[in-house]
């Protein structure tokens with residue numbers, strides 16, 4: 001299909017603020033499946049240390065686009081622009097600047113009428129992502 005960007009988000013679960021009950025481990029076991037998939041962009045969680053380091057997927061599949069998770073949708077603390085820029089700069093070791101897309105680790109959605117975050121915090125996290133995107137564009141574009 002021409003003009004359509006196909007991406008895959010691997011969701012580790014976004015239903016609890018308790019990081020200890022959510023799935024953990026890097027993406028190494030999924031690399032064989034990722035290689036077989038005809039997807040241009042892998043949308044992965046890298047704001048939480050539970051997901052391991054970006055070098056695992058970056059070394060193996062740095063020729064794809066990365067939907068880089070740069071904020072944790074479950075935490076009350078809003079990531080700083082500097083923290084987000086640092087995550088992007090780690091990704092630049094494996095990906096061209098135009099192949100990096102910034103996003104939250106997962107959506108800010110609600111489950112069973114219980115939201116993982118409040119609207120003001122979600123909006124502040126999205127603003128931080130936008131500011132960081134501007135900063136890295138100024139630096140690397």
Ligand SMILES: [Zn+2]
Nearest residue numbers: 011012106107
């Ligand atoms: Zn998710």
